[in-house]
Amino acid sequence: GQQVMQIPQYQHVQEGEDFTTYCNSSTTLSNIQWYKQRPGGHPVFLIQLVKSGEVKKQKRLTFQFGEAKKNSSLHITATQTTDVGTYFCAGSITGNQFYFGTGTSLTVIP
Amino acid sequence: DGGITQSPKYLFRKEGQNVTLSCEQNLNHDAMYWYRQDPGQGLRLIYYSQIVNDFQKGDIAEGYSVSREKKESFPLTVTSAQKNPTAFYLCASSIEPGKAFFGQGTRLTVV
Numbered sequence: 001g002q003q004v005m006q007i008p009q010y011q012h013v014q015e016g017e018d019f020t021t022y023c024n025s026s027t028t029l030s031n032i033q034w035y036k037q038r039p040g041g042h043p044v045f046l047i048q049l050v051k052s053g054e055v056k057k058q059k060r061l062t063f064q065f066g067e068a069k070k071n072s073s074l075h076i077t078a079t080q081t082t083d084v085g086t087y088f089c090a091g092s093i094t095g096n097q098f099y100f101g102t103g104t105s106l107t108v109i110p
Numbered sequence: 111d112g113g114i115t116q117s118p119k120y121l122f123r124k125e126g127q128n129v130t131l132s133c134e135q136n137l138n139h140d141a142m143y144w145y146r147q148d149p150g151q152g153l154r155l156i157y158y159s160q161i162v163n164d165f166q167k168g169d170i171a172e173g174y175s176v177s178r179e180k181k182e183s184f185p186l187t188v189t190s191a192q193k194n195p196t197a198f199y200l201c202a203s204s205i206e207p208g209k210a211f212f213g214q215g216t217r218l219t220v221v
């Protein structure tokens with residue numbers, strides 16, 4: 001079946017360092033979304049990318065969708081303790097079904 | 111995400127019992143989903159529904175059942191056939207492919 005893999009599974013960074021998580025799909029996606037889940041919380045939608053090669057920014061967060069629409073990345077510049085949580089990508093192929101990645105758990109050390 | 115309500119937040123079940131988790135949304139979304147999340151793991155799709163009176167199995171539907179009699183409601187029943195039901199259950203809804211809104215989740219523990 002469809003698989004969406006994320007790396008790394010865990011990442012520890014010093015506050016102020018950058019962080020990147022990568023998402024890879026075995027098949028071409030129609031779009032990809034990114035979610036953040038704080039410890040003990042539920043996933044919260046961050047952004048959706050639709051176009052090949054698309055890049056979107058939200059303050060310190062930069063999201064990219066690959067040219068082949070099979071991979072994506074989330075980059076956080078100068079991490080803060082409020083960035084702690086698990087970041088998930090979720091890809092759609094067709095219709096309303098989407099597949100979540102395995103997630104990257106980010107720890108920020110003050 | 112404020113428009114999706116899951117209840118209860120914590121649920122304890124004895125082995126061999128069925129239990130139903132509630133999910134209600136007032137966002138007027140057509141699509142609704144149930145996911146299971148185990149500690150340190152991603153979300154796995156149990157069931158989803160794109161319209162009233164219709165639903166589809168996800169990757170791990172065995173031992174679960176759902177109904178979609180109303181647009182606003184998508185309850186999940188964890189049956190005694192589910193061998194390892196202890197997990198965090200998340201309900202979500204969406205109006206378009208992607209951009210899902212999640213409820214607060216229900217933590218189910220089998221005792």
